[in-house]
Amino acid sequence: MPTSPPSPKPHSAKRDADRWFREQGLPTFVPLRRWFTDLPRRVAPLIAWVAVAAYLFQDGIEVVFDFALDDSSEEAAFVVVIALVLFTLSAGLAWAAYFLVRAVLRRLSMGIGTAVALLLIAACLAFTISYGYSVQPDATVGPVLRTILVLALCILVTGxxxxxxxxxxxxxxxxxxxxxxxxxxxxxPVILMLVVFSFFSAEVWQMASALSWGSIALLGLVVAVLAGIVVLRVSASEIDDDAHAPTAQQRTALLLGTPAEGRPLVPGAPGRLRAPQRINILLAMTVAQLVQALFFAGLLAALLIVIGGIAVPTGVVGIWLGPGNAAQPLAVQPLEFFGAKLPLTVNLLKAATLLSVIAALPFVFSAVSEARYRERFFDPIMVDMRRAILVREAVSARPVG
Structure with missing residues (x-):
């Protein structure tokens, strides 16, 4: 008779489940007593990221930026480009160190991985302290205290x-x-059709040009809060709705590829979530939906900028804006990049951004209410959260007998 594969050890299964919950954006699904388990292997990648980033961003990058921003430099624009490239490379190297250390430690056994992680943490801390003293030779305990603070923050964030x-x-x-x-x-298609009519309105360009970027950002924050309230309300009702409880076959399908795969199904509806878990799952859904809205707003803004760059010449922008008045002067602002004028205007960027931010709100409303939007934008997120709830039930259930 064929034999089933041996079940994983309890401690290994719990570690796998804890890692899975964290990777789903649900750290509160991990019991509080296990927040700081296996800490050396988990915190070592972040410590490596801090050490590499601190060295790269405090050494050559600052020198390049200072030189690039020096008015006496004749090649300032070229140096700024070089500085941006170096900035990108430095960020890439820091993240490469993070993912490399994490990948290596995950492939090592528990004991060896912990020992290697501790050695790596000690080496990174020693390097950070010595580098701090090399930058500030007259310092007393400042670099040591900063390093200890960074270590404490890394442990807290990782835990x-x-x-x-x-x-x-x-x-x-x-x-x-x-x-x-x-x-x-x-x-x-539907939202763009409505937005385009507003985009070719003089009043919209006047309002957008009169607003500062800070005011537009504040408007975006208001839109995000309103959208978040809607998503929170809908998500809470979806979680509490027993009519959406999956069948036994659906549960088995949802648990495939999770740490709860192959575990016996818990009969009945899933148990009620604790307050921290409920808040975590609602916030995760809200963040996921807002990220979708951000991508939508970015895509819409890019389309409006292309349309405006082709169909709205600078002279037309000046006609739409008019001279303004003493209290609110209006003027066409060419878009400059390191002193070179581009065939776009700041007025165009503001108008496109303003309309895109406002259009993101009906997008979120449609995504959580209309069936064709829900199928693409909301239901997949809801399925991920229901899967996490089922995994929590299966992992926390005690074996019978």
Whole structure:
């Protein structure tokens, strides 16, 4: 008779489940007593990131930026470009160190991985302290205290699942970027048709030109709060709705590829979430939905900028704006990049951004209410959260007998 594969050890299964929950953006699903378990292997990648970033960003980058911003430099524009390239490379190297250390430690056994992680942490801390004294030779205990503070913050952030939350947010952004085609085919046509009429309105350009970028950012914050309230309300009702409870076959399908795969199903509806878990799952859904809205707003703004760059000449912008008045002067502002004028205006960027921010609100409303939007933009997020609830039930259930 065929035999089933041996079940994983309890401690290994719990570690896998804890890692899975953190990678789903749900650190509160991990019991509080296990927040700081296996800490050396989990905190070592973040410590390596801090050490590499501190060295790269405090050494050559500052010198290049200072030289680039020096008015006496004849090649300032070229040096600024070089500085931006170096900045990007430095950030890439820091993240490469993070992912490399994490990948190596995950492939080592528990004991060896912990020892290697401790040695790596000690080496990074020693390097950070010695580098601090090399930058400030007259310092007494400043570099040591700063290093201890950084270590404490890294431990706290890692224990609370901060690194996994960053990883989850990165995967979420990539997934939403890959869904731009769906946004363009489903959400954009209707909203773009309404927005374009406003885009060719003189009043919109006057209002956008009169607003500062800070005011537009504040408007975006208000829109994000309103959208978040709607998503929170809908998500809470979806979680509490027993009519959406999955069948036994659906549960089995949802648990495939999770740490709860192959575990016996818990009969009945899932148990009620504790307050921290409920808040965590609602915030995760809200963040996921707002990231989608951000991608949609960015896509819409890019389309409006292209349309405006082709169909709205600078002279027309001047006619629409008019002279303004003494209290609110209006003028066409050419877009400059390191002294070179581009064939775009700041007025165009402001008008496109303003309309895109406002249009993101009906996008969110449609995504959580209308069936064709929900299928693409809201239901996949809800499925991920229901899967997490089922995994929590299966992992925390005690074996019978």
């Amino acid at each position: 609370m699942g901060g690194g996994a939350m960053v990883s989850w947010a990165s995967r979420l952004a990539v997934r939403n970027a890959s869904a731009i085609g769906h946004m363009a085919s489903i959400a954009l």
